[in-house]
Amino acid sequence: MWIFLNDKFVDRKEAVVSVFDHGYLYGDGIYETLRAYAGRIFMLQQHLARLRRSGRLIGLDLPIPEKDWPALLSAAISRNGLTDAYLRITISRGEGEIGLDPALCPRPTAVILAKPFAPYPSHLFQDGVSLAILQVRRNLSAALSPQIKSLNFLNNILAKQEATRARAFDGIMLNAEGHLTECTISNLFFVRGGRLCTPSVECGILDGITREVVLLLARENGVPIEEGRYKAEALQQAEECFLTNTTMEIMPVREINNTPVGSGRPGPLTLKLQELFRRNLSRFLE
Ligand code: PDD
Numbered sequence: 001m002w003i004f005l006n007d008k009f010v011d012r013k014e015a016v017v018s019v020f021d022h023g024y025l026y027g028d029g030i031y032e033t034l035r036a037y038a039g040r041i042f043m044l045q046q047h048l049a050r051l052r053r054s055g056r057l058i059g060l061d062l063p064i065p066e067k068d069w070p071a072l073l074s075a076a077i078s079r080n081g082l083t084d085a086y087l088r089i090t091i092s093r094g095e096g097e098i099g100l101d102p103a104l105c106p107r108p109t110a111v112i113l114a115k116p117f118a119p120y121p122s123h124l125f126q127d128g129v130s131l132a133i134l135q136v137r138r139n140l141s142a143a144l145s146p147q148i149k150s151l152n153f154l155n156n157i158l159a160k161q162e163a164t165r166a167r168a169f170d171g172i173m174l175n176a177e178g179h180l181t182e183c184t185i186s187n188l189f190f191v192r193g194g195r196l197c198t199p200s201v202e203c204g205i206l207d208g209i210t211r212e213v214v215l216l217l218a219r220e221n222g223v224p225i226e227e228g229r230y231k232a233e234a235l236q237q238a239e240e241c242f243l244t245n246t247t248m249e250i251m252p253v254r255e256i257n258n259t260p261v262g263s264g265r266p267g268p269l270t271l272k273l274q275e276l277f278r279r280n281l282s283r284f285l286e
Helices: 022-028 046-055 066-079 122-127 152-166 209-220 232-237 268-284
Strands: 002-005 008-009 031-038 085-092 109-117 129-133 170-172 189-194 195-199 226-228 239-244 247-258
Touching: 002 066, 002 239, 022 085, 022 189, 031 046, 031 066, 046 066, 046 085, 046 226, 066 085, 066 109, 066 129, 066 268, 122 247, 189 209, 189 232, 209 226, 209 239, 209 247, 209 268, 239 268, 247 268
Parallel strands: 129 170, 129 247, 195 226
Antiparallel strands: 002 008, 002 109, 031 085, 085 109, 189 195, 189 239, 239 247
16 A cells, blocks of 8 residues: 655555644644546545645645645555555644644645545445434534534544444534534534535534535425524424535435434435436536
């Protein structure tokens, strides 16, 4: 496995980072997860724009020029002999003396990792997954904005542990006001009264790139959309529910807190959006 580290591709064994790296010491850094289909990357420019935004929000200049990214990511795919690939870009603050000041770190550490894409088991798409509504709240936007895709992932990890304890596939986090936000690594959608509903960005979520594509496809196909603030009770009236992210695309939800959503089977709008996603996929590949 070839891993890009700072300025060159190195073998996995040589891809090591200092224990003084502030990414390791403090979770000070950012990342992106991307996916390649037959060698072409899904929503590449949007992922790179979000990486830059995360960097801007933590005062971190990307150590790789904007124009170099597409070729580097392609090289990460081809050098590893991949076509369908999972890609992770990680940029940490870099190595520096102990202390919080980013000025202690002269140079960020950049890593690009590419590995074969491992799809979720097909039975999850056929049957849908189970969710639990969690006690762990989503980070407060004014404290650590969920719009920063940061290496500081403990909020989501604590949420994931709670979901696992509840024997659920994943969990839904509420914000401090008790409104729905998102799951640990995905955005949440539900259908109510025939409308496609999803928590608005103001609720304190990561504005997922798959979410954006799903909203676009829904809009183009005349599906009524509502982005809003919803209490957990809204899910009791949901006819359908699904999750979105880069690796799942659109994942149906079968039950929430052990109660079936609608028929307990992937619903018609979920299936229609999955079909639209597949049919339009090539539009979103670069
Ligand atoms: N996670 N919300 C959170 C908290 C996420 O971590 C992610 C992505 C999403 C969906 O974003 P997108 O559609 O751009 O993948 C929403 C990625 C997959 C990860 O953590 O690896």
